Amino acid sequence: MLQSGRCDYFPRGLNEVYAEVGNVQRHDLMAYDRLLLSYPFPMYFFVAQDNPQLLKRLETGMNQLVDSGELWRFMQQHETTRQIFPLGRLRDSTIFHLTNPLLPDKTPLDDQRLWLRIE
Numbered sequence: 001m002l003q004s005g006r007c008d009y010f011p012r013g014l015n016e017v018y019a020e021v022g023n024v025q026r027h028d029l030m031a032y033d034r035l036l037l038s039y040p041f042p043m044y045f046f047v048a049q050d051n052p053q054l055l056k057r058l059e060t061g062m063n064q065l066v067d068s069g070e071l072w073r074f075m076q077q078h079e080t081t082r083q084i085f086p087l088g089r090l091r092d093s094t095i096f097h098l099t100n101p102l103l104p105d106k107t108p109l110d111d112q113r114l115w116l117r118i119e
Contacts, residue, residue: 018083039098
């Protein structure tokens with residue numbers, strides 16, 4: 001879309017934009033992070049319904065990673081996500097907070113441990 005001149009702006013997730021711009025051989029593209037759209041967009045694991053043991057193991061393990069801070073440290077070091085940190089550098093950006101009407105009813109929006117926030 002950008003290359004064909006159909007648009008001037010193409011919104012990407014923070015976890016996508018830096019990797020994508022870094023892998024493009026064009027010098028006329030940039031990640032513009034002074035204007036942000038923010039909305040809850042969870043990532044899920046899908047487990048077969050006949051495997052409740054795996055579900056419990058994943059749930060327990062992920063909660064342990066979140067509670068210990070290991071998941072946060074992993075994200076700060078992983079190749080796919082490390083470029084979004086530190087999030088504090090985005091505090092002066094204009095942020096439009098949107099809702100996500102497509103979320104399942106059971107999405108734990110109130111569990112602050114599970115969401116990246118720029119505030």
